[in-house]
Amino acid sequence: MISDVLVPAGGQSEFWTEERCFISELHNCPQSPEASLAVARVEAGVTTQLHRLDGVTERYILRQGEGILEVDGVSQRLVAGDQAIIPAGASQRITNTGAGDLEFYCLCTPRFLPESYVNLEGGKEP
Template structure:
């Protein structure tokens, strides 16, 4: 990416991802392989599927709600607005929404997220 730009995401659609969360891609471009930024939304009582991102560091920047995050076999930790969770490449991860409203966070990936790097660690039907 060589030119400055401003990206307006007013009309970027949210979609349901098999991980059990809703995603809005704020920035994910082949023009910038270094980084992607997505807004993730997890509904109350939902735990995302156990997964890992091959070769990608992911950072959760917590914006709204409360949750419990589990990373790479560590004890679960409570997270809320302002917290940052750093997830190394290939580390197993999942997050549970423990609050009464939506859990909302940014998922910042370096290098950028591509579906091919996502690995489900639960097996079985992702829709279940």
């Protein structure tokens, strides 16, 4: 029997989203509804889809690369090691301005659920 404190490895590898980035979910499960953690990877020259997360605060922690983060129309340059706090409901997108991949942790509270994602560009949601 597996304890309630153990979350077995999910076995899911990196996947592409229509948000125009790759995601690797590190922690996102019903046993821990208060938070989720993923790594996002944005290729050089790419800007992610303008979107918001309803009811979810997101924090970016840059692992590598550089980019410009836009939150509610305000842009800020970010480099590896920088952190950003994106309030629930704020419009957001990030542009990779470097020559290589931009990678960052996405820490969401409460945990990310697909229904919290709102595409602000119109069209199909990821």
